[in-house]
Amino acid sequence: MLNASNLYLSFGDRVILNDVSLSLLPKERLALVGQNGVGKSSLLRLLAGESPDGGKIEKAKGVVVAILNQVPNLDENLSVLETVRLGMAEHLAAIAEHQRLCEALGQNPDAHPEIVTKIDQLAEFIEHKGGFDTDYLVETVLSRLGIAAKEQTIKTLSGGERRRVDLARILLMAPDIYLLDEPTNHLDVKAIQFLVEIFTKSTSAVLFVSHDRAFVDEMATKIVELDKGKLYVHEPPFANYLENKLIRELIEERSLHRRERLMVGELAWLRAGTPARTTKQNARIDRAYELMDQITKDSEAQRKKQLQMATARVKRLGNTILELENVGAAIGDRILFRNFSLKVGAGQRYGILGPNGVGKTTLLSMLAGKNKPSFGHIKFGKNTHVIEFDQHREKLDPNATLKETLADHGDYVYIDEQKIHIASYLERYLFSGGDANRKVSGLSGGEQNRLMLAKLFRHQANCLLLDEPTNDLDVSSLAVLEEIVLDYDGVVFVVSHDRSFLDHVCTHIIAFEPTNLDTKESRIEVYNGNYSDYREQKARESAPTQEIKKTVQPQRERTRVKKRTFKEEQELTTISSLIENLEKERTELHNLLSNSDIFRDAKAAQEKVERLKIVEDEIERLYARWQELEEIGSN
The missing domain is CATH 1.10.287 (Helix Hairpins)
Incomplete structure (x- = not known):
C-alpha cells in the first residue's frame, strides 16, 4: 500500500531520520514508539505527504491516507457535524451516484451491462466505508467518542474536544491508511476500547504513535521504535520492546544510565503483574536491582545525561489536607454529581475515572479552589497548598525560551533554598543543557509536557492535581512521573485514561458512574486499590455469584x-x-x-x-x- 525507502530528514545540524525505510500493508497495525522529540510526528507527516530531504515514498494508486495530528487543523467556523461529514465526502458522493444509476436502471431495465457492474462496484465501496445509513454511522461514532455538542462551532471547543472531533472525522473517512499521533489523548476508557474494536476489525493499515502501554498491547501487530534516526522492529507486547531496547543499549554502551534504570524498573513491573503490587513493589525493586548489579558502569565522562528529578519539599502537613462534605456540581439546570464526601490523608493517591463530560475536570477545579461547589462544601487545611498540572499547556508561552519559562532569577532555578543552574535543571528533565534558549513552540508535545512538569515541581505543595499528565510522554518520562508521584508525601489526584499509569501509582480510584441516562447525572464511588483492583471489584459486583479467584504467582526461588x-x-x-x-x-x-x-x-x-x-x-x-x-x- 505504501513504501518509504531511504528517508532522510534534518532540522539544521540535527538529523531526525537517517536512511529510514518502512512499508505499510493491509491489516498491519504498527505502534511507533520512541523518546520525545526523536521525530515520530515528523515521520507521520512525511508519510502523509510532506517532502523528505532525501529518499522516496511510493503509494499504490487510489490509496487514501488520513493523518491525525497532535494539534488539529480544522475550520473554526464549521459546526461539529459539518466537520465530521467533510471526511465522508467520497462516501456520500458514492451513495448519490449509486442512487442516480439505480434510478436510471429502473427507467431502462435493458441499460448497458456496464451500468450494472458500476452499481455493484459502488455498493461494495459504500459497504467498505460503513454502509448506506450515514446518519446512523455519524451518530454511532460521535456517541462512542463522547461528542455530544454536534451543532457547536469548532471555535467554541476546547483542545481536547477538537482532537476528538478530528478523530471522528478520520474514522468516518475510513481511509486505507491511518496515521495517528497519540490517538488516545483526551479519550476515556470506553472510547479507547471503541478504537481498539474498530481497528482490530479493519482491513486498513494503521501506524500510530502512542505511549499508552495497554493500548499498544491491545492494538499493535508490530512495534516500531525510532531511535537516533533509525528504526528498530519489535514483536509485541510493550514489555518486549522495553527489554530489546535495554539489551541493545547495554550492548552498545555496556553502561547503565539512570534513563535505562527507569526502563528496567518499568520492565520488571510489567513482568511482576498485579499480585506483586500488593506487596509494596518488592518484586519490582528486586528485579530492577538484579539487572542493575549485573552491569559495569562506564566512566562519568561517557554519560551523556543523568536523570535526577528534584522537586520542592512537600509543605508541612497538617491534620487535615482536604475534606469534602456532600459536594456536588451543576452546570445550569444540569446536575453533574452530588453528595460526594471524602476525607483525604497524606500519602493517598487518587485516580479519577469516568466518561468525558461527567465532571472530572470540574472536580479538580473545585479541589484547586478555582470554582466553588454547587452543593456542599470543601474544607481546606490551614497548611494546604495546591498545585495543578495543565493538560492543555496553556500556561506555557510559545514565544518564551525554556530558560525564560523556568528561571525567574537569571541563569538559576530555585527549589526551596537550593540554587540550580538552568542547564543542570533541564538535564534532570531529559533536556540538554544547551536547550535553554530553545523556544517552547519548537518542542514536541511530549517535550512540552516535560517542561510543564519541570515548571510545576519548583513549588512547595502538599496537594498535587494532575489532569491527563501522561499525554504525549515517552516511556522514560512516564517512569519519571511515576517516581515523583510514588515518592510524593502529600496527596495526589490524577485524571488519566492511561490504565498502566493508574495501576502503577494509585492507592484509590474515584469513579464517576452514570446513574441517569436522561439527565447524565453521575454517582461518585471510591474504591481501594489501583485500576486493576477497581476492575476486579466491578467484576465482582456485576457477577456476585461467580467466585473470582486471584492468581498468585509462586515466589521465585533465589x-x-x-x-x-x-x-x-x-x-x-x-x-x-x-x-x-x-x-x-x-x-x-x-x-x-x-x-x-x-x-x-x-x-x-x-x-x-x-x-x-x-x-x-x-x-x-x-x-x-x-x-x-x-x-x-x-x-
Whole structure:
C-alpha cells in the first residue's frame, strides 16, 4: 500500500531520520514508539505527504491516507457535524451516484451491462466505508467518542474536544491508511476500547504513535521504535520492546544510565503483574536491582545525561489536607454529581475515572479552589497548598525560551533554598543543557509536557492535581512521573485514561458512574486499590455469584549466583559484533524488500524474504543468549 525507502530528514545540524525505510500493508497495525522529540510526528507527516530531504515514498494508486495530528487543523467556523461529514465526502458522493444509476436502471431495465457492474462496484465501496445509513454511522461514532455538542462551532471547543472531533472525522473517512499521533489523548476508557474494536476489525493499515502501554498491547501487530534516526522492529507486547531496547543499549554502551534504570524498573513491573503490587513493589525493586548489579558502569565522562528529578519539599502537613462534605456540581439546570464526601490523608493517591463530560475536570477545579461547589462544601487545611498540572499547556508561552519559562532569577532555578543552574535543571528533565534558549513552540508535545512538569515541581505543595499528565510522554518520562508521584508525601489526584499509569501509582480510584441516562447525572464511588483492583471489584459486583479467584504467582526461588566460564566469556565478547552485523543485514534486506522492483523476480524476492526470517530469528536468539550470559555473572 505504501513504501518509504531511504528517508532522510534534518532540522539544521540535527538529523531526525537517517536512511529510514518502512512499508505499510493491509491489516498491519504498527505502534511507533520512541523518546520525545526523536521525530515520530515528523515521520507521520512525511508519510502523509510532506517532502523528505532525501529518499522516496511510493503509494499504490487510489490509496487514501488520513493523518491525525497532535494539534488539529480544522475550520473554526464549521459546526461539529459539518466537520465530521467533510471526511465522508467520497462516501456520500458514492451513495448519490449509486442512487442516480439505480434510478436510471429502473427507467431502462435493458441499460448497458456496464451500468450494472458500476452499481455493484459502488455498493461494495459504500459497504467498505460503513454502509448506506450515514446518519446512523455519524451518530454511532460521535456517541462512542463522547461528542455530544454536534451543532457547536469548532471555535467554541476546547483542545481536547477538537482532537476528538478530528478523530471522528478520520474514522468516518475510513481511509486505507491511518496515521495517528497519540490517538488516545483526551479519550476515556470506553472510547479507547471503541478504537481498539474498530481497528482490530479493519482491513486498513494503521501506524500510530502512542505511549499508552495497554493500548499498544491491545492494538499493535508490530512495534516500531525510532531511535537516533533509525528504526528498530519489535514483536509485541510493550514489555518486549522495553527489554530489546535495554539489551541493545547495554550492548552498545555496556553502561547503565539512570534513563535505562527507569526502563528496567518499568520492565520488571510489567513482568511482576498485579499480585506483586500488593506487596509494596518488592518484586519490582528486586528485579530492577538484579539487572542493575549485573552491569559495569562506564566512566562519568561517557554519560551523556543523568536523570535526577528534584522537586520542592512537600509543605508541612497538617491534620487535615482536604475534606469534602456532600459536594456536588451543576452546570445550569444540569446536575453533574452530588453528595460526594471524602476525607483525604497524606500519602493517598487518587485516580479519577469516568466518561468525558461527567465532571472530572470540574472536580479538580473545585479541589484547586478555582470554582466553588454547587452543593456542599470543601474544607481546606490551614497548611494546604495546591498545585495543578495543565493538560492543555496553556500556561506555557510559545514565544518564551525554556530558560525564560523556568528561571525567574537569571541563569538559576530555585527549589526551596537550593540554587540550580538552568542547564543542570533541564538535564534532570531529559533536556540538554544547551536547550535553554530553545523556544517552547519548537518542542514536541511530549517535550512540552516535560517542561510543564519541570515548571510545576519548583513549588512547595502538599496537594498535587494532575489532569491527563501522561499525554504525549515517552516511556522514560512516564517512569519519571511515576517516581515523583510514588515518592510524593502529600496527596495526589490524577485524571488519566492511561490504565498502566493508574495501576502503577494509585492507592484509590474515584469513579464517576452514570446513574441517569436522561439527565447524565453521575454517582461518585471510591474504591481501594489501583485500576486493576477497581476492575476486579466491578467484576465482582456485576457477577456476585461467580467466585473470582486471584492468581498468585509462586515466589521465585533465589539461586546462588554462578560465574561464567572462560568459554562463555569468549562467547559474550563475540555476540555484540555478530548482532551488529546481522542488524546491518536486516536493514539492507528491509530496504530491498521495500522496493517494489524486487518482486518482478519472484524467486529472488522469496529468497530475500526467507533470508530476512532467518536473520531476525538469529538476532532474537543472540539477544536471548546475551542476556542469559549476562545473568550468569562475570568472573
